[in-house]
Amino acid sequence: MHYVTELIAVGTELLLGNIANTDAQMLSEGLSALGIDVYYHTVVGDNPQRLKEALEIARKRANIIITTGGLGPTYDDLTKQTICAEFGKELEFHEDIWQEIQDYFLKRMKGKAITENNKQQAMLPVGCTVFDNPVGTAPGCGFEVDGVHVLMLPGPPYECRYMFEHKAVPYLQDLTHEKIFSHEIRIFGMGESQVEAILHDVMVESTNPTLAPYAKTGECMLRATAKAHTRQEAEAMLQPMIEKVKGILGNVIYGVDVSSLEEAVLDLLKEQGKTLSAAESCTGGLIAKRITDLPGSSAVFKGGVVSYTNEVKERVLGVPHGLLEEYGAVSEPVAKAMAEGCRRLCGSDIAVSVTGVAGPDSDERGNPVGLAFIGLATEKGTVCKQVDLTRGRSRGMRRHIAGHHAFDMVRHALLGMEI
Amino acid sequence: MHYVTELIAVGTELLLGNIANTDAQMLSEGLSALGIDVYYHTVVGDNPQRLKEALEIARKRANIIITTGGLGPTYDDLTKQTICAEFGKELEFHEDIWQEIQDYFLKRMKGKAITENNKQQAMLPVGCTVFDNPVGTAPGCGFEVDGVHVLMLPGPPYECRYMFEHKAVPYLQDLTHEKIFSHEIRIFGMGESQVEAILHDVMVESTNPTLAPYAKTGECMLRATAKAHTRQEAEAMLQPMIEKVKGILGNVIYGVDVSSLEEAVLDLLKEQGKTLSAAESCTGGLIAKRITDLPGSSAVFKGGVVSYTNEVKERVLGVPHGLLEEYGAVSEPVAKAMAEGCRRLCGSDIAVSVTGVAGPDSDERGNPVGLAFIGLATEKGTVCKQVDLTRGRSRGMRRHIAGHHAFDMVRHALLGMEI
Numbered sequence: 001m002h003y004v005t006e007l008i009a010v011g012t013e014l015l016l017g018n019i020a021n022t023d024a025q026m027l028s029e030g031l032s033a034l035g036i037d038v039y040y041h042t043v044v045g046d047n048p049q050r051l052k053e054a055l056e057i058a059r060k061r062a063n064i065i066i067t068t069g070g071l072g073p074t075y076d077d078l079t080k081q082t083i084c085a086e087f088g089k090e091l092e093f094h095e096d097i098w099q100e101i102q103d104y105f106l107k108r109m110k111g112k113a114i115t116e117n118n119k120q121q122a123m124l125p126v127g128c129t130v131f132d133n134p135v136g137t138a139p140g141c142g143f144e145v146d147g148v149h150v151l152m153l154p155g156p157p158y159e160c161r162y163m164f165e166h167k168a169v170p171y172l173q174d175l176t177h178e179k180i181f182s183h184e185i186r187i188f189g190m191g192e193s194q195v196e197a198i199l200h201d202v203m204v205e206s207t208n209p210t211l212a213p214y215a216k217t218g219e220c221m222l223r224a225t226a227k228a229h230t231r232q233e234a235e236a237m238l239q240p241m242i243e244k245v246k247g248i249l250g251n252v253i254y255g256v257d258v259s260s261l262e263e264a265v266l267d268l269l270k271e272q273g274k275t276l277s278a279a280e281s282c283t284g285g286l287i288a289k290r291i292t293d294l295p296g297s298s299a300v301f302k303g304g305v306v307s308y309t310n311e312v313k314e315r316v317l318g319v320p321h322g323l324l325e326e327y328g329a330v331s332e333p334v335a336k337a338m339a340e341g342c343r344r345l346c347g348s349d350i351a352v353s354v355t356g357v358a359g360p361d362s363d364e365r366g367n368p369v370g371l372a373f374i375g376l377a378t379e380k381g382t383v384c385k386q387v388d389l390t391r392g393r394s395r396g397m398r399r400h401i402a403g404h405h406a407f408d409m410v411r412h413a414l415l416g417m418e419i
Numbered sequence: 420m421h422y423v424t425e426l427i428a429v430g431t432e433l434l435l436g437n438i439a440n441t442d443a444q445m446l447s448e449g450l451s452a453l454g455i456d457v458y459y460h461t462v463v464g465d466n467p468q469r470l471k472e473a474l475e476i477a478r479k480r481a482n483i484i485i486t487t488g489g490l491g492p493t494y495d496d497l498t499k500q501t502i503c504a505e506f507g508k509e510l511e512f513h514e515d516i517w518q519e520i521q522d523y524f525l526k527r528m529k530g531k532a533i534t535e536n537n538k539q540q541a542m543l544p545v546g547c548t549v550f551d552n553p554v555g556t557a558p559g560c561g562f563e564v565d566g567v568h569v570l571m572l573p574g575p576p577y578e579c580r581y582m583f584e585h586k587a588v589p590y591l592q593d594l595t596h597e598k599i600f601s602h603e604i605r606i607f608g609m610g611e612s613q614v615e616a617i618l619h620d621v622m623v624e625s626t627n628p629t630l631a632p633y634a635k636t637g638e639c640m641l642r643a644t645a646k647a648h649t650r651q652e653a654e655a656m657l658q659p660m661i662e663k664v665k666g667i668l669g670n671v672i673y674g675v676d677v678s679s680l681e682e683a684v685l686d687l688l689k690e691q692g693k694t695l696s697a698a699e700s701c702t703g704g705l706i707a708k709r710i711t712d713l714p715g716s717s718a719v720f721k722g723g724v725v726s727y728t729n730e731v732k733e734r735v736l737g738v739p740h741g742l743l744e745e746y747g748a749v750s751e752p753v754a755k756a757m758a759e760g761c762r763r764l765c766g767s768d769i770a771v772s773v774t775g776v777a778g779p780d781s782d783e784r785g786n787p788v789g790l791a792f793i794g795l796a797t798e799k800g801t802v803c804k805q806v807d808l809t810r811g812r813s814r815g816m817r818r819h820i821a822g823h824h825a826f827d828m829v830r831h832a833l834l835g836m837e838i
Contacts, residue, residue: 009460013633013634014443014444014447014460015447015457015458015459015460016447016448016451016457016633017443017444017445017446017447017448017449017450017451017457018448018633018634018635019444020439020440020441020443020444021439021440021443021444021460022439024433024436024439024440024462025433025436025438025439025440026436027436028433028434028435028436029435029436029437030436031436032435032436038434038435038436039434039463039464039466039469040434040461040462040463040469040473041428041433041434041440041460041461041462042459042460042461042462043443043459043460043461044458044459045458047458050458050459053480054459057476061472156812158812158813214432214435214437215432215437216437277731278725280704280707283708283711284707284708284710284711284712284716284720285699285704285705285706285707285708285711285723285725286704286708286711287704288699288703288704288707288708288725288727289702289703289704289705289707289708291703292702292703292704292705292725292727293703293814293815293818295778295779295780295814297703297727298727298728301703301727301728302727302728302730302731303724303725303726303727303728303731303735304704304724304725304727305722305723305724305725305735306697306704306707306711306722306723306724306725307722308707308711308716308717308720308721308722308723309717309720309721309722311721311765311766312696312721312722312765312766315764315765315766316722316724316735316764316765345734345735346730346731346734346735347730347731347734359714360714361714393575393577394577395712395714396712399712
């Protein structure tokens, strides 16, 4: 059976552009990892007639329909009622779900009164698989009519992700009878097209497991996917594939199944019991922000200094005035002095520094937009690397890529690799 | 004429979940500001047959179709060719566009060779309005067949935004013969539902200009929109409306037509010639990152310290050891000492500090997730405010809201308002 999925998001806020349809991205990525094809995304507003028409179209061209949104009490359960009308299903009241909703209100929604509308949320299609929702009030569900499976998930991204991973994935795996296991090989320092060119033969030759490249912001990744009866059987196929890829690509692989470069760095710091600090000029706090986005970072990240002005570089980091005068802020000597000053000040094992021109304009010395220096100070001494951020089309992207380079340099240092 | 828009994004990378459809969000927001209704978003992969079917559906239910993506040389101009086949249009070669593409390559794509494929990008539908693209190689276009307008824009977000604002908007304004003028009133410190309740009568009474609320991450906004013949005529309607809203909502309005709270703060700092620095614990660099996201911030933002550990709070910011011992890091005395230390260290007029529990776990003293203190030091002295971040469902959201509170406190100080 070939399953084709259509995602239907319901929400006027999407059509007004208040929010992006990130649920569709998350679900698409998850379905792709399960080996299920997504052919269409559709967005309609909180309008029963247009949702009905979208469902009519979807059931003709897909056999899995996953809806997001419209399950809350405020829109009178538009999604559930419209879907039930379209698929000839009745709604029935679930006492146990109603109990859970009441419990959730008591525990989490301090001060908010439960309303009669919330009771609507305990109404679900007859004979469905209930997806109870421990992270919100709107339960979801899944059912099948005439070979088409319909799954309803709540719209808020946090709830949608939880319900997909914990409720929809088991439902879909029961459906496909297929067990898919995959690993993500994360790469920084080599573009998708180059990765594709180098691994072309491996990718073409491999059918199980398969190997496919994906572009990410400022980096790329490979997903190795195996179909197998057990995890063990899958790993017996996947591990040799991963080793082979590691052998070919080498150091540009920063991790397997890690969420980001900063997570790879955080894991290495923890493993080695080392601490990090950061002195940031053009990234302006982004490196600190990225590593502290990760829970548990306080064990290894001591902190840092955002030295956005020369004054702070001198006063706080102790960069000699003469260096700033002679070479300017965007220079190798200053990057090195920033890293050394930060390491001393924060008392960390490693300190990384970034100074560069994020744009939109070149700096007062005429250094071009995109020029940056990354400094790195450890007990062994201080090094510096000049990097080019011009691949980034915006100030934000250039700062992001500068952060990538900084984390990658820390990773290299931790692994004792050449920088 | 009532125009109904459908956005069709073409790109397998969207269906694989590699990227979110942010173009649809940007276009929806822009069209909403123009007073043009968007009823549908559709995403299909790089597949001519499925794109053709999507176009067949779209032309029945919408009279403006805007496509994004599929105009590059790599996918053999799938979008253009498929659209032309569906709408019975021939493609013709544009020598001047070809010249522009060659010029763009020479200037911007250093080292990249122009290929025969790029020549395909100079092929456009006969009789179309050409949208030449100064920020990329793929031109777009607009044409009309049987009362349906089709506009094609490139997929990369930066190009898509530029082409929409500079090419598609004038095309659409010619179409609707309607001039729409709007202002955005940005609000922090009052939820969308409360704003809606307070302004209910004003919103119901107003038809031109209209007033509509929108939820944003951690904040909300109102859009006032007028239909008029001239900007002057529109402003004569809009300004009294804005004044009225300001009179009702007061201080929670942080700006009109500003992009963010940090931009409002940046503008105030520039106006008053004041400088800012930030001492961040739980926000871990986010405040610095947010203000330095804005070009021109170096004139007023001196920098800051990410004091993620008590050691850095003591060593760098000079927070007395006794305070940390007695009250713990998440406390009013420590927040105040952080702000004072940061102001002294960075030599700024104002320093803001944040210390709190971002989660996922409560801190070692048992302070609950979501508790935070914002300190603010100026020449007049130091104040502190306790804030509640529990509205944020994730660590990331709680940090974001903490940043909002910090910027809002700086804004209050700059305006001489009570904190």
